[in-house]
Amino acid sequence: MPSTATLTERYISATIRSLTPEVQDDVRAELEGSIADAIDARLEQGDDPAEAERAVLTELGDPGVLAAGYADRPLHLIGPRYYLVWWRLLKLLLIIVPVCAMGGVAIAQAIERAPIGTMIGAAVTVGISVIVHVCFWVTLVFFILERTGADTGVKWDVDQLPEPTQNGAGRADAIASLVFLVLGVGAVFWDAFIGFFPTEGDPIAILNPGLWPWGITFFLGLFVAEALLTVVVYARRRWTIAAAVVNTLLAAVFAVWSLTLLVQGELLNPEFLRFVFTDNGVTDETMRILTVITGFALIAFPIWDIVDGWIKTARARRG
Structure with a gap:
């Protein structure tokens, strides 16, 4: 077993070796004195000298940590x-x-x-x-x-305190969702009977007229189902796992249905595409790029709706 002087010297050497030469002597003297005093205190209590020295050095801890304290050097990556x-x-x-x-x-x-x-x-x-x-x-x-x-440059003040977290089941959320759904239904009928895109003659619908009646009926059915889900969530005053699952299914059905129609060329009115793009010199390759971008938009919005529903559900469960 190593002697008391050897253990103490090894500990002190391990502590000061990473310090600058200017402070090594001072730290050595300080440690020698404090270690000796701590050992003497244990000896007065009847401890064995070797065990007293070992206990004192153990209480001091890792010499690298002790050295970092003397050097005022952080041991964490981000403090x-x-x-x-x-x-x-x-x-x-x-x-x-x-x-x-x-x-x-x-x-x-x-x-x-x-x-x-x-x-x-x-x-x-x-x-x-x-x-x-x-x-x-x-x-x-x-x-x-x-x-x-x-x-x-980031300073904190009380103005940065967050508002109470909302779980998406309040009256304002329900009203906003229902208004959006009503506007969506109104936009479908407006597009079919009045038209959003003005021409020198009759307005041209954006959606394919061939979707009437069954395709549009299915589309409106999804709107109605979404509206019913909004009412149920508001009535329960919270999102539940069942509501999140239903919301996920509705969003997935909408994404698959609309994307399938887009790929098959049955979602948008061919006359609208011809009048706006083809007749103005837009090439087939550019049209394909626009179709790809539209397809990703039809996927991105349902994905966001799904994620938003599950986030609100998690908040409601935590609440």
């Missing part, structure tokens, strides 16, 4: 001064940047007529890469700020 700013910015960027990058890659692959497997693989690969880069570079910036002591 409390910057942590919340780092975390909030990182979450915001991880919500926005990967989704935009994956969407852009998927659209580009679709325009190039890539197989669906290739499209998904490319989007996922880019998404993972973007997530890694966002995490690394944001953390690196805050690491530098932490080590240099720079000011982020």
Whole structure:
């Protein structure tokens, strides 16, 4: 078993070796004195000298941590001064940047007529890469700020206190949803009988007239089902798992139905497309690109509706 002097010296050497030469002697003297005093106190209580020395050094802890305290050097990557700013910015960027990058890659692959497997693989690969880069570079910036002591310029005051979290089941949410649904139904009828797109003659409908009556009836049925769901959620004053599941099914049915019609060329009025695009020199390749972008929009909005429903459900369960 090593002697008391040897253990103490090993501990002190491990502590001061990462310190600057200017402070090593002072720290050595301080540690020697404090360790000796602590050992003497234990010896007075009847402890064995070797065990007393070992206990004192154990209480002092890792010499690297002790040295960091003497050097005023943080051992954390992001400290409390910057942590919340780092975390909030990182979450915001991880919500926005990967989704935009994956969407852009998927659209580009679709325009190039890539197989669906290739499209998904490319989007996922880019998404993972973007997530890694966002995490690394944001953390690196805050690491530098932490080590240099720079000011982020973010100051907190009481005006930044968040409003109470809403679960999407209040009266205002219900009214807004119903108004939106009514406007949607009204837009369908307006498009069919009056037309949104003016011409020198009769207005041209945007939706394919061939959808009447059964296609439009199915479409309006989805609107009615969504309205009923809104009423049920408001009546219960909260989102439930059942409501989220129904909302998911409605959004998925709408996405699949509208996307299928778009791919088959049965969603939009051919006369409208010809008058607006073909007759104005728009090429078939450009029309295909516009179709791809429209298709992604028909997928993106239902996905957002699904995610929003489950977020509200999670908030309601936490509440």
